[in-house]
Amino acid sequence: MDRYILYETYRLAMLIDLVRPEELIGKVDAFITETPVNQIPHAFYVLSLTRNRRAMIEMLTDLARGVDQSLPSSIVAGMLAQRQDQYETAELYMKAGMLASLLSDPDEDVAVEFRVLKERNDALQEAYGTRFKRKKTRERMLAKNELDLQRALQKYEKYAEQFSMYKWGT
Structure with missing residues (x-):
């Protein structure tokens, strides 16, 4: 699955208050701890450190820009x-x-x-x-x-x- 679909899925889920920032941070942190450093996108570090919901949504919006929303909306x-x-x-x-x-x-x-x-x-x-x-x-x-x-x-x-x-x- 494309990471951009991942970003858009979490952006939509956060916008409708289905996913809380803490949930996303937990998933990102788990990924960071399990993955070699050279395979971790820089955006994941920033997401992991972001505690503000609004800033997180803005970042996910920037990361997912241009993605077809059909699969993320179905998810x-x-x-x-x-x-x-x-x-x-x-x-x-x-x-x-x-x-x-x-x-x-x-x-x-x-x-x-x-x-x-x-x-x-x-x-x-x-x-x-x-x-x-x-x-x-x-x-x-x-x-x-x-x-x-x-x-x-x-x-x-x-x-x-x-x-x-x-x-x-x-």
Whole structure:
């Protein structure tokens, strides 16, 4: 896997608050300790020493500039699928919507799919709101929409599994 894809994946994941800087620093530090000095990119040392989230995102943005976002966005969607138990449904929609809005190509599969799901959920929330006179209808529609989101996320889970097995040095 190309290192630029790695940079873009972590940039997107950090922008939607899926990965914390400490997690990335831990992975970079592990790579640095396991790799001969002449094979470590200088950027990894800088990432390892950066504690500021904003500076880290700026650096990842500079490093990943020009990378096709289709694979990184699929990986991040898969990471979101793996961690979906940690978030409430509203947070999942927010993170999926943020991911879709961050992609430079609005016609990207991930962007289109998540944008449609978020728009449909927002429309349902607006239509039914918290009114209780149609409570069963509201709950049924929201449950169907939530199931569609979970199915969409599960399609990308294989990308995150392959990414987690990736050795940074190869």
